[in-house]
Amino acid sequence: MAIKGSIVVDTERCKGCGVCLGACPNQVIALSKNVNGKGYNYAEPIKDECIGCASCAMVCPDGVITVYKTKL
Amino acid sequence: MAKELKLMKGNEAIAEAAIRSGCDGYFGYPITPQSEVMEYLMLEKPWEKTGMVVLQAESETSSINMVYGGAGAGKKVMTSSSSPGISLMQEGMTYLAGAELPCLVVNVVRGGPGLGTIQPSQADYFQATKGGGHGDYQLYVLAPASVQEMYDFVFDAWEIAFKYRNPVMILSDGAIGQVMEKLYVGDYVPRWTDEQIHKIAPWATFGKPASRDHNIITSLELDSAKQELHNQKLQAKYREMERNEVRFEEINCEDAEYLFVAYGSSARIAQKAIQLGREKGIKVGLLRPITLFPFPTKKLAELSKKVKGMLSVEMSAGQMVMDVKLATEGRCKVEHYGRFGGMIPTPHEVLEALEEKIIKG
Amino acid sequence: MVFNQDIIKPENLVYKRTNVLTDAVMHYCPGCGHGTIHRVIAEVIEEMGIQDKAICIAPVGCSVLAYNYFNVDSQGAAHGRAPAIATAIQRLYPDNHVFTYQGDGDLAAIGTAETIHACNRGENIVIIFVNNGIYGMTGGQMAPTTLIGMKTATTPYGRSVELNGYPLQITELLAELPGTYYVTRQSVHTPAAVRKAKKAIRQAFENQKGKKGTSFVELVSNCNSGWKMTPVAANKWMEENMFPKYPVGDIKVNGEKVSK
Known part of the structure; x- marks a missing residue:
């Protein structure tokens, strides 16, 4: 059985601080090359290896990350 | 209402009135000549009788902020102090006025400036009636002239404070605070229940039910356009007080050719001076402002058309006299007579000043 | 192959932003611990089900607008006076959960008297103390907790003992007072630290429920703008420089000092 996770970033509220990047055990997150309305390079998942551990959400100062997890 | 006759100091009357008027909390710090307020409360233990909270704070700064907290939570809360302590409270006062919080602050004035003296004075008039702290704001200021009024005005203060969401000050002095007089006290007014508070002060922070948005008490508004609107609202409130809440007492004004204008202890002295003057054939009366803000400007304007001159009698170097001059607009002669630094004028001195500065001068 | 849309379903939700925060976008700098x-x-507050009983007292400083973010009844205090305000409300509403949220300038400089006396009376309040060693809001001036040698707008050559005295370890000082029931120092810069900090804050509110006295939670935090670093670098600098002076961990538990 595998654990599969996914995150949804509220990109408009993300300030691109990058704190979530280091918190992710699987380096799933990176800052986008694109910017949001405020001009921030927002965080986005770039890989499929998310395990839904919510570490990123835990350290996110702006609470912009929602986390989902399922067992396959 | 059942009335009981008691003999009390002015300061004790404030404390007794607090308990009987359903006050929820008193927060104070000792300072002469008003320490009896808290001493009396601690002795009476109102927390056992009515549930009223009484707390000795670590400073006047703290006590006024405790008042801010309690007032912001919709409770009837108060503090008392004397001049140097009231100066220390000015930060809290302007925040209270800015956040539009109802509360009662009693100032039993002593002589200044600085640590000054512990004797009575009226030199805090400017501070009380012209704001006191930073920004454009007004307190509603009541000036008692007897122990009975010390008691009664506490009840009146709650009415005004909650009607206008504004801090109220009782501006007394060391003489009224310390003197013992008889007074009538009435029945206990029960403290408001939580349900009553929710109705009377729906804006207060008593815990957010699911049914409403969160309440915020603050004096901060970083958007200057909004801050100006807020200021305009405050000013409109003060103008409404000026229209509806002016109080004064007229004594021997009907046939008066001359007038004393005096409040608090000075009004008591002026009353005796009237008696002495009338014995000498001088037709003199007294206009006693009971509210110092709003000031009885209209009444004085009216009287200025009838009398030859007015003497503002104050235990200060001349503060209220400026409001008397503004009210009379040069229609009659206006002078000031005062003793200060804790000295109290005698009725003879006051009459002599009238003769010298107004009648002869 | 598993598609994200198969995972992103309400039944698979493990973490979302709490409703005890409002929808307002916080004004804090990117990466700020606040x-x-x-x-x-x-x-x-959500997990304990005390949203209707919680009352937040916001300070003056970066978190002056905290009342816009906590979806609970709130008051904005004058600089440093939050513990006095909290004292009155908690005494007038003993079953509510009054907490202050204060920075180092607010709590440990201008409000030192209010802090110490509220703690010494053992007021049944929760004090959240955010220590980032600098005045953020006013533009990065020296705080009472600024480290020796640390450069700020008012210590441009670094804080010197001769000129500015020593960093104030107010949390250790407060632990000495009999009125404090729980005194702890935490941080929120890693997932593990956040878990511990949350546990500590929960403990503080539980103590309050049990009317145990003052619970004091310091959070050592970053100020990347004031420190002039990226958020990630600031967190690293915090670990290396702030933690030796302000070590993380419990200082007083259940009214007893923790022996080191």
């Missing part, structure tokens, strides 16, 4: 600390407090 946002995380707000969220953790709000999560504790």
Whole structure:
């Protein structure tokens, strides 16, 4: 059985601080090359290896990350 | 209402009135000549009788902020102090006025400036009636002239404070605070229940039910356009007080050719001076402002058309006299007579000043 | 192959922003610990089901607008006076959960008297103390907790003992007072730290429920703008420089000092 996770970033509220990047055990997150309305390079998942551990959400100062997890 | 006759100091009357008027909390710090307020409360233990909270704070700064907290939570809360302590409270006062919080602050004035003296004075008039702290704001200021009024005005203060969401000050002095007089006290007014508070002060922070948005008490508004609107609202409130809440007492004004204008202890002295003057054939009366803000400007304007001159009698170097001059607009002669630094004028001195500065001068 | 849309379903939700925070976008700089600390407090309030009893006293400083973010009844205090305000409300509403949220300038400089006396009376309040060693809001001036040698706008050559005295370890000082029941120092810069901080804040509110006296939670935090670093670098600098002076961990538990 595998654990599969996914995150949804509220990109408009993300300030691109990058704190979530280091918190992710699987380096799933990176800052986008694109910017949001405020001009921030927002965080986005770039890989499929998310395990839904919510570490990123835990350290996110702006609470912009929602986390989902399922067992396959 | 059942009335009981008691003999009390002015300061004790404030404390007794607090308990009987359903006050929820008193927060104070000792300072002469008003320490009896808290001493009396601690002795009476109102927390056992009515549930009223009484707390000795670590400073006047703290006590006024405790008042801010309690007032912001919709409770009837108060503090008392004397001049140097009231100066220390000015930060809290302007925040209270800015956040539009109802509360009662009693100032039993002593002589200044600085640590000054512990004797009575009226030199805090400017501070009380012209704001006191930073920004454009007004307190509603009541000036008692007897122990009975010390008691009664506490009840009146709650009415005004909650009607206008504004801090109220009782501006007394060391003489009224310390003197013992008889007074009538009435029945206990029960403290408001939580349900009553929710109705009377729906804006207060008593815990957010699911049914409403969160309440915020603050004096901060970083958007200057909004801050100006807020200021305009405050000013409109003060103008409404000026229209509806002016109080004064007229004594021997009907046939008066001359007038004393005096409040608090000075009004008591002026009353005796009237008696002495009338014995000498001088037709003199007294206009006693009971509210110092709003000031009885209209009444004085009216009287200025009838009398030859007015003497503002104050235990200060001349503060209220400026409001008397503004009210009379040069229609009659206006002078000031005062003793200060804790000295109290005698009725003879006051009459002599009238003769010298107004009648002869 | 598993598609994200198969995972992103309500039944698979493991973490979302709490409703005890409002929808307002916080004004804090990117990466600032304030946002995380707000969220953790709000999560504790949600989990304990005390949103209707919580009353937040916001300070003056960067978190002056905290009352816009906590979806609970709130008051904005004059600089440093939050513990006095909290004292009155908690005494007038003994079953409510009054907490202050204060920075180092607010709590440990201008409000030192209010802090010490509220703690010494053992007021049944929760004090959240955010220590980032600098005045953020006014533009990065020296705080009472600024480290020796640390450059700020008012210590441009670094804080010197001769000129500015020593960094104030107010948390250790407060632990000496009999009125404090729980005194702890935490941080929120890693997932593990956040979990511990949340546990500590939960403990503080539980103590309050049990009317145990003052619970004091310091959060050592970053100020990347004031420190002039990226958020990630600031967190690293904090670990290397702030933690030796302000070590993380419990200082007083259940009214007893923790022996080191």
